[in-house]
Amino acid sequence: MANILKVGQKLNEGKTKQIFELLDQPGLVLVQSKDQITAGNAVRKDQMEGKAAIANKTTSCVFQLLQESGIKTAFVKQHSDTAFIAAHCEMIPIEWVCRRVATGSFLKRNPGVKEGYRFSPLKMEMFFKDDANNDPQWSEEQLLEAKFCLAGLTIGQCEVDIMNRSTVAIFEILEKAWATQNCTLVDMKIEFGVNVKTQEIVLADVIDNDSWRLWPAGDRSQQKDKQVYRDLKEVTPEAMQMVKRNFEWVSERVKLLLKPQASSRVVVLMGSTSDMAHCEKIRKACTSYGIPCVLRVTSAHKGPDETLRIKAEYEGDGIPTVFVAVAGRSNGLGPVMSGNTAYPVINCPPLTPDWGSQDVWSSLRMPSGLGCSTVLSPEASAQFAAQIFGLSDHLVWCKLRASMLNTWVSLKLADKKLQGNDHKYILKLFK
Numbered sequence: 001m002a003n004i005l006k007v008g009q010k011l012n013e014g015k016t017k018q019i020f021e022l023l024d025q026p027g028l029v030l031v032q033s034k035d036q037i038t039a040g041n042a043v044r045k046d047q048m049e050g051k052a053a054i055a056n057k058t059t060s061c062v063f064q065l066l067q068e069s070g071i072k073t074a075f076v077k078q079h080s081d082t083a084f085i086a087a088h089c090e091m092i093p094i095e096w097v098c099r100r101v102a103t104g105s106f107l108k109r110n111p112g113v114k115e116g117y118r119f120s121p122l123k124m125e126m127f128f129k130d131d132a133n134n135d136p137q138w139s140e141e142q143l144l145e146a147k148f149c150l151a152g153l154t155i156g157q158c159e160v161d162i163m164n165r166s167t168v169a170i171f172e173i174l175e176k177a178w179a180t181q182n183c184t185l186v187d188m189k190i191e192f193g194v195n196v197k198t199q200e201i202v203l204a205d206v207i208d209n210d211s212w213r214l215w216p217a218g219d220r221s222q223q224k225d226k227q228v229y230r231d232l233k234e235v236t237p238e239a240m241q242m243v244k245r246n247f248e249w250v251s252e253r254v255k256l257l258l259k260p261q262a263s264s265r266v267v268v269l270m271g272s273t274s275d276m277a278h279c280e281k282i283r284k285a286c287t288s289y290g291i292p293c294v295l296r297v298t299s300a301h302k303g304p305d306e307t308l309r310i311k312a313e314y315e316g317d318g319i320p321t322v323f324v325a326v327a328g329r330s331n332g333l334g335p336v337m338s339g340n341t342a343y344p345v346i347n348c349p350p351l352t353p354d355w356g357s358q359d360v361w362s363s364l365r366m367p368s369g370l371g372c373s374t375v376l377s378p379e380a381s382a383q384f385a386a387q388i389f390g391l392s393d394h395l396v397w398c399k400l401r402a403s404m405l406n407t408w409v410s411l412k413l414a415d416k417k418l419q420g421n422d423h424k425y426i427l428k429l430f431k
Contacts, residue, residue: 005030005079011088015042016210022085027197029204029223030074033059033084037243039230040129048244052082055208060084061254062174064209068258068290068395069173070402071166074193074204077418089193089204090150094143095135096163098171099123103213103220104227106187109137115220122168127189140164153201158416160202162409163192170203173398177257179392186213186345209250209419226248241370255392258380264320264389264396265292266382269310269337271299271327271393274357274421279326279348279376285382288401291389293382300327300336307333311341322385324348326373331353331362338372344388347373348381 006049007030008021015038020030033052038045056078063075063084074086074412076318099106102117106125126143127135140160149156167190189211193204209225216222224246232239268279279295286293292313298307314321323345327335333346347363362372375381383400 005085006128015045016051017206021088025085027086027088028085030079030083031086033206037210037226037229037341039226041134044230044235046229048068048240050244050246051247054244054247055206055210056082056084056248057251058208059206061251061258063203065177065257065398066170066203066402068175069215069398069404071170071173072200072202074195074202074404088196088202089202090196091191091193091204092150092155092201092400093129093149094138094163095127095129095189095191096167097125097127097187097189098167099125100171100175101184101186101213101215103186104233115321122137122171124164126166129191129401151196151199153194153199158412161200162412165408166192166201166203170402173332173401174207174212174257176394176397180255181256182217183253184215185220186210186280198414199211205264209247214250232309247372260290260393260395262320262392264296264322264393265386266315266322266324267296267310268324268326269296269298269307269333271301271333272298273297275326275328275350278348281378282324282326282348282382285379286385289382289386289396291386291396293383298333300332301330304336307336308340311337315341315343320389322346322388324381324385326350327360328352331359332372334363334372335366335370337369338366344385346381346384347374348376348378349374 004337006023010020011029012019016034018032018035020032022028022030031056035047035049035051037048037051038141060078061066063073067073067075074089076085077088080085083112099119100122100371101111102119103115107113107115125205126138128138130134143160144157160360171185171188174188178185188205190207191205192201195202212225213223213227214225216224225266228246229243268282283293283295296310300307321335321343323336323341323343325345326349327333327348328350330350331347333420338345349360349363351360366372373384375384386396386400390400
């Protein structure tokens with residue numbers, strides 16, 4: 001049963017949802033879905049019983065996946081079957097459309113392009129939200145010249161770049177997730193808002209079955225998205241039941257996107273407990289990618305039989321494993337492990353200032369037939385392990401992809417701040 005909320009005035013209402021302020025939770029709003037389905041800017045409009053609950057379930061799962069990956073969103077939590085709580089945002093009136101496969105309106109606007117043409121890299125488009133003019137396509141220059149100011153933030157080049165780069169990352173994360181269900185994410189539209197409290201640009205609005213095209217097995221004839229409703233020649237009760245079944249299919253499958261496709265772990269082998277702080281950094285970084293990490297103490301020099309027994313213990317249960325060898329001075333641990341297992345081995349030696357430049361060669365110069373890599377940073381060794389597991393586990397891959405985006409955004413914002421400080425400095429000089 002949902003908690004009782006003190007709901008205030010209606011802040012906004014769209015074709016498929018209503019936004020209400022929350023009197024007892026400043027800075028948050030309630031997003032209430034409606035049982036309405038529309039097409040062609042509401043030229044076609046019908047009630048579909050149960051759609052609010054289906055759309056809310058889909059959106060909540062999608063936003064949970066994105067948030068757990070590390071994408072900044074307005075979503076806070078699901079409140080009821082038909083509503084969720086989100087950060088209050090002033091919405092940027094642009095629909096960002098990302099396309100992997102050419103279809104729909106793109107073909108009409110680009111005659112000569114055949115349906116099914118695959119965009120690599122992804123094709124990005126922007127549309128200004130203006131129902132009266134049928135949501136015209138905009139260029140980046142038009143968006144910049146509009147000089148939107150929302151929640152105190154002016155939308156300039158930095159903000160446009162962040163939304164552009166974020167849209168690509170969000171699409172790729174959802175594309176990777178849907179591929180685990182043998183579903184092609186053909187295209188998708190999303191919207192961003194400015195958080196009224198933090199002035200951050202975040203993914204906002206909703207992402208449900210109205211937001212994308214989904215083709216199971218890459219086959220358009222099996223499409224499960226709202227295009228089925230758009231294509232109806234006549235809206236009959238039977239036709240609406242078919243549309244509803246498709247929406248239900250998506251809302252059930254989207255829950256599976258939150259489940260890992262494979263188990264995995266990192267086993268850190270340290271030559272001595274004096275290396276514990278170094279190993280804890282590896283474990284912390286592994287945890288951030290959702291990868292279990294086990295710490296063990298063993299010495300390939302002093303107890304090679306025990307080292308190989310530990311190796312066999314983790315090979316014996318069939319769980320995909322990456323071994324990280326942490327050994328200072330002469331590193332025999334990594335080479336011995338690499339020479340006796342088919343699992344990946346990463347050397348991550350804790351180098352000291354006095355002998356580090358000499359000790360590192362025992363990790364770098366391997367005998368023939370050994371394939372262990374050497375990564376000096378403990379955090380980077382965990383990232384390397386995550387990249388290995390990301391090949392088979394979409395949830396790990398999604399965290400890596402979001403981390404790439406967040407690093408890029410932090411650099412972009414740092415550059416913007418520096419430019420602003422330099423501008424103030426120059427103005428001060430000329431006063």
